[in-house]
Amino acid sequence: MLKLNNISFSAVDGGKSSDIIRGIDLEIPDNKFVVITGPNGGGKSTLAKIIAGIVQPTAGRLIFNDTDITDMSITDRAKAGIGFAFQQPVRFKGLTVLDLLRISAGKNLSVSDACSYLSEVGLCAKDYIKREVNASLSGGELKRIEIATVMARDVKLAVFDEPEAGIDLWSFNNLIRIFENMRKSDKSRTVVVISHQERLLKIADEIIVLADGKLVRRGSADEVLPEIMHSNYAQTICPKIEE
């Protein structure tokens, strides 16, 4: 279980401080598929980075499986079982997809095991396993490889920051399928997805709505989705990516 106790984050820009996250209290139970949504600039990505340790909160504590991880490094949080998939995956000259999956798994993963992770994210393994994770890969391919790196780690808590952002429709449909499969999977792990996408919101065990740095609503998809679909920021929450 992940507990956020009164988490705040303020950014200073040009001598002026602005509150990005304002005192969020939140519990995310084990084995749930949780989607965090809300208007752009509401603090979703910052919250995801605070969970992974990439951004340090200015106040509050994070407790993961009864351990206070607030002051733990990115590396130590990763070792404690937290995975993070970037909104804009990083490219590496020279590192191959297999290298990256082996680093993720923390062992000399066999080629066939590495291929199975690629197959899970809908990539034809033999075409990708030896390719460099560089500019020759499309945005959609990178996104799926990014997800595969999190899967290869077999984490207890996986956080995906806007997995659908910046990809084409064909890749998008594949991505949705990956998360639908993840949702059905019997693997014991909590999945937190930052997303505006209605199809992901629909399969959530729980939807959390962040706006202006605050938690404004949480509940099951049945409860929350109808409300936010008709809210003022419905367009923002459900961009017309499929049209």
Place this chain on the structure above:
Amino acid sequence: MLKMDAVQKQLLEEVAELHDIPEGAYNLRANGESVGRNSTANIEIVSKTDVSGIDIKIKSGTKNESVHIPVVLSESGLKETVYNDFYVGEDCDVLIVAGCGIDNCGTQDSEHDGVHRFFVGKNSKVRYVEKHYGSGDGTGKRVLNPVTEVYMEENSTVDMEMVQIKGVDSTDRKTIAELKAGAKLNVRERLMTHGDQQALSTYQVSLNGDGSAADVVSRSVARDSSYQKLDLCVNGNAACTGHTECDSIIMDNGRILAVPSLEANCIDAALVHEAAIGKIAGEQLIKLMTLGLTEAEAEEQIINGFLK
């Protein structure tokens, strides 16, 4: 294996990946003298009579054969210049593995300057691998100043892999290539310097025949207080295509001067150069740290991948 001690065998493994006597033709040189040689029906190795070095003569039509000519130095203070000439006949397809390893545990500088000339016949294909490596904890410097000259006849192809990753204090590498019509040269250089090492690498490639092509790519990492100068020049003197690329990572107080240059002397010459120098991107480190690596481990992975 032959008359080599453990240090020499270790050097041999680093520069030529040899654990034992290689298959095919070879010449092994240790501390200034030949310690083993084998010619084959198609590849003849003979000593030069005027200067130190060997001639390697590869008969026309030789295919799928290899020549290994590694050099190891484990004696402090030894300085040598060796001239090796490769005469590759027509229609050949061969692998040539060179390389030099220096172990210097003494106080005097050790230096090996290898001058390699390649005369590649029509339609022949040569893959050339050269690795340089230094070890030993003495105060004497390990110096390697290789000169490589490549003269390529019509429709020949040379793929060169030049690697210097560790332990060489000072290097001044010069590579010259002249290509006739339809000849193709591909160079992949990988260089890493650390401590207060200095590395200069100069390429002068002349594309003299129509349809000739060169792709010269250097990837390098300068760590600690080391310095590198990479000077990659392609001259387009015919209807040809040329590409040079210097891609470098700097760390700590490392310094790099990249000078990719092009000279077009023919209206149909198409030449491109690229150069990039920068530190390791913060996002790359963060990504690998989210996979459980420490910052130092992440750095090593990124560099290993970059120089692979």
